[in-house]
Amino acid sequence: MSTHSSSSEITYHPEHTGGTKRIWKIFWVLSVLTIIELGLGYFMYAQHGSLSYTVVISTKIAIAILTLMKAYYIVSVFMHLGDEVRNLIMTIVVPLILFVWFIIAFLADGNSWRNMRNTDAGSRPQTEQVTPAAIEQGQKP
C-alpha cells in the first residue's frame, strides 16, 4: 500500500532513481575542502610569528569561505534542500540572512570594547600594548 499518506501535502514526488554517484562525489568535495582548510591552518601554524597581520586575516577569511562552501554542499545535497521546491528553500534560507547583520554587528562590538579598554574609553591614544613577555619577572599579574 503505497499511500505516501499525506497526498494533499506532497504534490510532486522528486525522482530518486539516480545512483549513489552524486553522494560520493560530494563526499570527495567535502574531504578536499577540509584538507585545504587544514593545509591553510597548518601554514599559519608553521609560519607562526613571521606572517603579517594582513596575511593572517586573509588566510582566516579564506578558511571561513571554504567552510561556507562545505555548509552549502551539506545543506543542498546531503539534506536534499536543493531538490525541494523554491518555496521551501526560500522559507529556510531567507531568515538566515539575519546572520549577516548578527555577525558584523557583534564582532564590531567586541572590537570596540577592546579599543575602549586599551584607550581608557578614548581618554588616551591607542598605544602599543605592553607585550606580556616584556613584563619583568616577579611582577604580580
Added chain:
Amino acid sequence: MSTTTVPAGTKWWTGGRSPFNASYGKVMMWYFLMSDAFTFGAFLISYGTIRFSVNHWADPNQVFNAFPFAGHANLPLAFVSLMTFILIFSSVTMVLAVHEGHKMNRKGVEKYMILTILGGLAFLGCQAWEWTHMITGDHAVLVNGQIEHWGTTVTKNPWGPQVMHNGALVSTPGPIAFGGYFFGITGFHGFHVFSGVIINIIMYIKTKLGHFDERGHYEMIEKAGLYWHFVDLVWVFVFLCFYLV
C-alpha cells in the same frame, strides 16, 4: 540526481496543497533546525565577540596538539581532523540510508543506519578523550609569582601569554572565557550528537521491526537524516571557530 519536475504555472498558494510540497513533519523539522541554527549561531557569535574584545586569546595549535597514544608529541590539528572526517563519513552513510529508504530497501537502510550509529559513537568517544585530556593534562602556569599546575576547566586555563620567570618562559593564566565557551559549545554540540545517536538507534529498531514497510514510506529516516546532517553542519562551524582560526 533527483529533480522535482514541477509543471510551470502550478498554483501553490490557492489552497488544497502544501505550498512547500513537503509533509508537515518535514517542514517542521526544517523550522526546528533553523531555530537550532540560531541558537548555535548565537553561541558562536558571542564567543567571537568576547574573543575580539580581549588582547590575548588561547592559540588553538598550542591547546589542541595531542593525539591518543602519541605521548607528548606535538601534533596540532591532527586529532580534530580525525573527528571531522569521522563526522563527514557518518554523514555520507546517513544519506546512503536515506537513499536506500527511497528505494524501499529495508536491508540497505539497516546496514547504513548501523554504520551511521557507529560513526556517531566513534565521534563521542573522541570527544570524551579530548575533554578528559584537557581537564586532566596540567601545565605550568605563573600565579602571583608562584608556579602552579593547571588543567583546562570552565573557570581557569593555562593558555595565557608567556612571561619570563627565573630565566624560563612560562604561561600566565589564560582568558577566563576560553574554557567556558569551549566546553559549553562543544558540550552542546556533543549532546546533539548523543541525541542524534539515540534517534538513529530508534530509527534502526523501527526499520528492523518493519514499521516503515507497513507505512509504505521511509520518511522518518529522512527526518532523522536531516537532524544528523545538521549536527555535521554545526561541527563544520565549531571546527572553524575553535580549531582553525
